[in-house]
Amino acid sequence: MLRSVFLAAASSTRLGRLMTSAPISGFVGRFVAGPETEDALRVARRLADDGLTVTVEHLSEEPVTAERAVDTRDEYVRLLSRLAGVGLAPAAEVSLKLSALGQQIDEKLTAEYARTICAAAAQAGAAVTLDAEDHTTTDSALEILAELRKDFPATGVALQAHLRRTESDCRELATAGSRVRLCKGAYAEPESVAFQSALDVDKAFVRCLNILMSGEGYPMVATHDPRLIAIAEDRARWFDRSSDEFEFQLLYGVRPEEQARLAAGGGVVRVYLPYGAQWYGYLMRRLAESPAGVLRPAWQS
């Protein structure tokens, strides 16, 4: 019930405009750095001081148009130059949605823009990870990734355990130098392509984790799920991975005590840090995903 209310709210342009016209409140600020590039840098600095690393995501305006795709490209280039300028790169990386670069409008141009961003990242000494979006975009994203990795081998990609194809994608990508973020998957997908029950998704996550942890790449384990985090820690020991040979990733504002605990244990913990004026849809989708978790006060996370 709450989930559908938040999903409906996420797609309401009028509500979104109204909300984002006000300054970012304390509650929103728990999950989003702020509207400006400088907000992302400020929060990234604070997290770095706490022993955490970040992957910064610019929340782009929707619907995506050819002009907005150019704006998004330029904002990422600016962000990467600022991350380097304030000494946060190379520890920081950026997360990128190919859809925000116009993947649905012109795939070739999207690949070109992504290349410009990867070049800016390489110059900053940082890396780029391509977010996973709905299953209709996966083939195109993996093709673009393969091209980008020829010149920018540090470019990573997110894979969604709930998609039936992902075990096979993990096998393909568990190669030397390959950075793969494993998450459960945030998009509602049909039964034909995705596991539907939470249990099946969790089991698929563990199968994918086994492939990535036993492979030669660099696994990035993106979950807040305590059981999956414990299994990942166990697999890292089992496959003899040292703490710098994989990392955990959690969303900014979600389970901050767990982020601190993992970092205190010597592991690499990367916080997914969104910023931008378009924070409204992002926050509503997080609320839809885990109303109890997000609405829970920070001290109980």
Ligand SMILES: Cc1cc2nc3c(=O)[nH]c(=O)nc-3n(C[C@H](O)[C@H](O)[C@H](O)COP(=O)(O)OP(=O)(O)OC[C@H]3O[C@@H](n4cnc5c(N)ncnc54)[C@H](O)[C@@H]3O)c2cc1C
């Ligand atoms: C860094 C990162 C990057 C991501 N990138 C992508 C992407 O590119 N594409 C994509 O589709 N999805 C992405 N996701 C989202 C992901 O696919 C899931 O939708 C989302 O993370 C929720 O799944 P979960 O694994 O955290 O576990 P859930 O199934 O949401 O939660 C499992 C358990 O975790 C605990 N928990 C969860 N949230 C909280 C909370 N707020 N407070 C306390 N306990 C909590 C509870 O015990 C809960 O029962 C990303 C997630 C992260 C963390």
